[in-house]
Amino acid sequence: MSTIAKFKPGVQTPVLPFWKSALLMPSVGPLVVLLLFCLFFAFTTEHFLTPRNLSLVMQQSVILGALAIGQTLVILTAGIDLAAGGITVLAMVIIGRFALEGLDPALCILLALAVAIVLGAVSGTLVSRLRLPPFIVTLGLLGIVTAATRLLSMGNSYPIENDLAAFFGNGFTLSGARVTYGMLALLGLYAAVAFALHETWWGRHVYAVGNSPAAARLVGINVPRILLSVYVVAGLIYAFAAWLALGRIPSADPNALQTANLDSITAAVIGGASLFGGRGGVIGTLIGTLIIAVLRNGLTLRGIDPLWQDLVTGVLVILAVAADQLYRRRW
Structure with missing residues (x-):
């Protein structure tokens, strides 16, 4: 008998046990993968669980983690954003160049936010x-x-010498681990977007809209307005990712973040976001981001060639998409 019962008047629809409901959550599978890694x-390594190394993993997750939030929002609407990294690098160059030329750093950051x-x-x-197709x-x-x-940029990179532009690279030491303001800002951003997605009408x-634009129109949802708002919010997040990146990278380099677009898609998909839209969330994306960071860090500690890191990541993406497809067929 099917697990999902058809609704009949006067008949109470059975409720799944807690453990079955938990297993059906998109972020459970990625969390298990993260724990296994x-x-x-x-x-298998000597220094992986040291406070210093775990802090390094989190610091390495800051830029990708922020980009992946915007990418997840777009993917939830059954779209995809191949310009995420490009917008972030443009925002970095805007802040870096104009701040170096003497413009107020706060205005530089606001200009980058406006452009994004x-x-x-x-x-x-x-x-x-x-x-038009998002792709x-x-x-x-x-x-x-x-x-x-x-x-x-005229082909130049611009060193970050201003305290405001590099603010998120600062931090403090806690129990031997370096905690940067960028790490705290990233966690705050995830909390804010998760709240917006699950506790507001907009979310x-x-x-x-991601599940079915046609059905959303029938119930009175302004689909074009929701889509527009998603891309605007994503652009804002990409600019914020640029500010976070300037705290991590010592210069605004036009050649930075070469793989950011694919990495952000990878983090979202590994975290349980469906490329067909309507399924997933930023908590899963955070887990997907950590999976990528842990994998790269752990393989580096083991002295394994970076090409193998890309190979394993590619396999994880294919497995994640295959799992999503099986889920859709089953339910």
């Missing part, structure tokens, strides 16, 4: 109003922002 590297929001609004408008729109935007970054509408 941690156990494996804890027993405009770029997100352009993507959102083309996707929501003209109904094509963001691929074209990636080419535009990459060229704009090269023109603005419920995002999931509804």
Whole structure:
């Protein structure tokens, strides 16, 4: 008999046991994978569980973790954003160049935020109003922002010498572990977006649009407005990721974050976000980000070639998509 019972008037729909409901959560599988990786590297390397190394794993997760939040929001609407890394690098160069030329750093950061929001609004408008495929729109935007970054930077990188621009690289030491403000800001950002997705009407509408735009329209949801808002919020997050990156990277380099687009998609997919939309969340994305960071850190400690890191990550992505497909067919 099917686990999901059909509703009949006067008949109470059976409720799944807690443990079955927990197993059906998209983030449970990635969490198990993360714990297994941690156990494996804890027993096979000498320094993996040291406070200093665990702090390093978290610091390495800051930039990717922020980018993956914006990517997850887009994926929840059954889209994909290939310009995430490009927008972030453009924002980094805007802050780095104009701050070095004497403009107030606060204005530089606000300018970068404004540019990223405009770029997100352009993507959102083309996707929501003209109904162009997100893949094509963001691929074209990636080419535009990459060229704009090269023109603005003139091929140069700009050292970060201002305290405000590099603020998120500062921090304090706790029990032998380095805790940066960027790590705390990232966790706060995840908490805020998770709350917005699960406790507000906007978040419920995002999931509804991702599940079925046609059904969302029938219940009165303004689908174009929701799509536009998602891309605008994603652009804002990408600019914030640029500010976080300047605390981690000592210069605004136009050639930085070469694999950021694919890495952010990887983190979201490994974390349980469905490329078909409507399933997943930022908590799973955080776990996916940590899986990538732990995997790379652990393999580096074992002295394994970085190419194997990419190979294992690719296998995890394929397995995650396959698991999502099986889930959709089953339920």
